[in-house]
Amino acid sequence: MKKAVAGAIALSLAVLTMAGCGSNGNNGSHAGEASSAAPTGSNAGEASSAAPAGSKADDMSDKIKIEIMAASWTGGGWPDNNHPIIQYIDKKFNVDLQIQWVPNANFVEKMNVVSASGKMPDVIRLDPTMFQKWVGQGVFLDLQPYLSDYPTLKNVATPESWALLNPEGKTYAIPIYETPQNNTYVRSDWMDKLGIPMPSPDEFTIDKFYEIAKAFTTQDPDGDGKQDTFGFSALGNSLQLGDPQLIAAFGLANGWKEENGKLVPVETQAAEWTSFLTFMNKAYKEGVLDKDFITNANFNEKYAQGKVGFALDMHYQFSQTTNAQLQAVAPGGKFVELSPPAGANGERGTRTPTSGMTKVVLSKDMDDEKRDRILKMFDWWVSPEGEDIIKNGIEGVQYEKAADGSYQMTDALKAEGEGRQSLLWNWVLRGNTNTFNIYKWSAPEWAKGMEQSIVNAQKYPWKNASDGYLSASQTYTDKGAELDEKFLQTVLQIISGKKPVSSINDAIAEWKQNGGDKIIEEVNAAYQAGK
């Protein structure tokens, strides 16, 4: 205990010193920061009682410009900052929201450029790798002293999520709630055509998976007389190959797993890799695995083209988009949900993200007024009232109430596309329920299906045991990506038959020797210390 307190003081001193260095260039705001950061190290209780003075003083009479940077996904962000929902928030909180949507593929690059320029946006949504990279630089605002004034926001996550990835006693970000959503799907029309009954979860083993996938490949399920279909696809750009449910069935870890009180990385699981790669190589050779998997960047196009039998995504994607696209080329085509396949020893899993790994940070370079305004806005944002606006939009603009009391989308939103109104909810900050894609006007039947699919995805958790500890490894930060790239190269070469399966042992040895051993050591040291 004594040690922890001393550590916390030392750390906050270090952060203070860094803060001092960092803001020398920014005239003016320095004094405000020092006074707001100082109480944290000594006593958190004092700090929270000192803070309200600031927030009460804000009568929202000044218009404040708030810059938010977040990643955008399929469809991109809103074209400008005049969206009705933004205007609503602007008016309600007397702010000028400037949202910068950065396509997710370029986000890391953009973040590095923005930070190199020394001018951070006020609010940024970050993935864990980037959060860990920057959190030690003293550029984010510690929210700890102010949170108790914003109870709704505080209750959006568990204390563990708030603390995750943060140095002790500090809270540098608002954690994002996450749940597994992806399930395994299969073309039900192909199953019918080939007379294969739907397997129950118990029957659906990895062998059964292969048997069905092979039938899809060889028995011409699309009936065009050509052997141009395949069982499943994969991606060549990450170690999980876009097929985490297959990796899990072979007992491989989701990054790291715990074994006898120690953390073990997936890169060292020689026996599991050997059986997994034997399986994949056979699938490649027999045409069961998509021959183009190495150059695939995403699956959706493949699914919609009607050449692949198994799929992995969320219910929303299939029920709203993919099935309709598929039916345009293959009448009657439909993907339906299955459990993940079970491996030889009964292992099965759906990749389970850890809530709080994704973060929303505030920049340290802001005055108290702006800080309070942002936190006040977010406090409302995740309240039922805020959720209604931010997720569904504004009555009369995005949706209308019919005579019978039911809701329906306006033509404008229909033209724009359902879900386009909820970008702030899904891509910036959202609450902790599983109803994020269900709207006021959603058909109850469909909404039930959505919630059920999330319940199903939660049935077979497959977590990364190193979440929260990996950041402690400097070697991982410096070389982890590079080492994995080399490892992935061997994996792909083995699957495509360029190298024998046994060469995975060389890749493992190389991974360990070039820095892996050190990563294991550093991560485990953090793990033992944090237990």
Place this chain on the structure above:
Amino acid sequence: MMTHGYWRRALPVYLMILPGLLYFIVFKYIPMFGVSIAFMDYSPFKGIGGSEWIGWDQFRRLFSEGDFWLLLRNTLVLNLLDALIFFPAPILVALLLNEARVKWFKGAVQTILYAPNFISWVVIVGITLQLFATGSGAINNLLESWGYDRIELMTDPHYFRWVWLLQNIWQGSGWGAIIFLAALSAVDPALYEAAEMDGASRLRQLRHITLPALSGAIVILFILRMGHIMDLGFEHIFLLQNPMNQNVSEVFETFIYKIGLNQGDYSYSTAVGLFKSVIGLVMVLTVNKLAKRLGQEGVF
């Protein structure tokens, strides 16, 4: 002695230089000071003034990097292929076009050949992937239906260099020919007429009139090309890169992108870039000197 009258006449001319001069000062010379971060442990939050000087450490790291020789080899091999095979291609195109006597034909061919220059690499690589994908590519489907094996053109590392080179030639040779065609249009037609009178064949005319007329342009372009011995153009290679061909496709540009922009290791990536520039400078100076010694005009 510069007189008042001289300045009166010259001042407008000097003023006209000013925008160009400012451009080079502001956008080319001032940013050069940024190179100093190659000798620092640079952190954007401390700034150039606050970051720690660490001397040659970043360069030591580069030369001891396991991948350094791989990067150097790939960069040089690709550049050598480019200089030996791609560089002469536009000259050949220009010579062939020069021999075409039907005007509309020459114009049409020229337009068709240089049109690809306006297609971006994203599109070119995208089309290539569509055509040559191992499993679904049209060409591989055709090959299989004729009873041949499928070719893993995009993922087999052996093909990478040739795919890259042929795409370069397809995209760039028509455009590159323009400068040589311009040089050829300056040749006095009387020379050809005289040669014909003397009974010189087409090939002899080519050798003794056309090629000498081009040699100045060829040498200058070659010197400039040598200055880029370490440059390959990031976009094209990056788009063609995948984990399977990385051993032959990883070059300095893609490496700098990965460590600089993706990992945010600014100092190290600047050091790599600086190393590249120094080699480029040495190459330009050497080749320039060599050209002069061989009796050609250099760049400077």
